[in-house]
Amino acid sequence: LAKTTQPISMDSYEGQEVNITCSHNNIATNDYITWYQQFPSQGPRFIIQGYKTKVTNEVASLFIPADRKSSTLSLPRVSLSDTAVYYCLVGALNTNAGKSTFGDGTTLTVKP
Amino acid sequence: NAGVTQTPKFQVLKTGQSMTLQCAQDMNHEYMSWYRQDPGMGLRLIHYSVGAGITDQGEVPNGYNVSRSTTEDFPLRLLSAAPSQTSVYFCASSPAGGGHEQFFGPGTRLTVL
Numbered sequence: 518l519a520k521t522t523q524p525i526s527m528d529s530y531e532g533q534e535v536n537i538t539c540s541h542n543n544i545a546t547n548d549y550i551t552w553y554q555q556f557p558s559q560g561p562r563f564i565i566q567g568y569k570t571k572v573t574n575e576v577a578s579l580f581i582p583a584d585r586k587s588s589t590l591s592l593p594r595v596s597l598s599d600t601a602v603y604y605c606l607v608g609a610l611n612t613n614a615g616k617s618t619f620g621d622g623t624t625l626t627v628k629p
Numbered sequence: 630n631a632g633v634t635q636t637p638k639f640q641v642l643k644t645g646q647s648m649t650l651q652c653a654q655d656m657n658h659e660y661m662s663w664y665r666q667d668p669g670m671g672l673r674l675i676h677y678s679v680g681a682g683i684t685d686q687g688e689v690p691n692g693y694n695v696s697r698s699t700t701e702d703f704p705l706r707l708l709s710a711a712p713s714q715t716s717v718y719f720c721a722s723s724p725a726g727g728g729h730e731q732f733f734g735p736g737t738r739l740t741v742l
Binding site for chain 2: 551558559560561562563566604618619620621622
């Protein structure tokens with residue numbers, strides 16, 4: 518499984534757009550990029566997953582450049598409730614499902 | 630659907646005691662996993678299973694056993710508890726062929742004295 522590197526922490530203010538970047542220089546051809554969100558005292562929750570270019574859902578967008586060596590999770594107009602730890606994971610679907618490797622994540626703090 | 634359930638929510642053990650953490654899912658998922666999360670850290674994979682009767686080790690398997698006799702249940706056994714096993718334990722499940730999305734339980738907070 519490819520190793521990922523994320524900033525340890527980020528601060529933002531309510532209403533701002535937040536971009537969290539993840540580096541994964543050793544990503545393999547079959548690997549997908551997945552982001553999870555974790556609130557204190559809860560298990561992680563899936564946010565978004567993608568392979569290349571851009572993926573958008575009702576919660577976030579995921580931008581992946583052509584070389585796929587990094588990815589950016591974009592959270593539009595954050596609120597206080599978006600304060601959480603965000604994890605970037607890289608791995609092949611199916612063969613690695615169920616054995617994800619979580620790094621230490623990025624702690625996002627949203628201030629009023 | 631209840632999703633992924635874990636019992637107990639909290640547990641205190643003495644060094645050397647054994648116990649089983651229970652995990653069950655009602656989504657008919659083939660894949661199930663156990664993680665531990667130490668304070669301020671990410672999750673580390675202990676054991677995982679890709680189907681009933683099939684289990685394998687993750688990053689930190691020492692001191693833990695698992696079995697998967699049914700699709701629904703995936704218990705984690707601590708053989709002889711040690712203070713280093715004080716942690717929060719999360720169970721997760723995911724569907725085969727469903728990508729990397731895992732569904733996590735609420736966790737069990739374990740303290741070993």
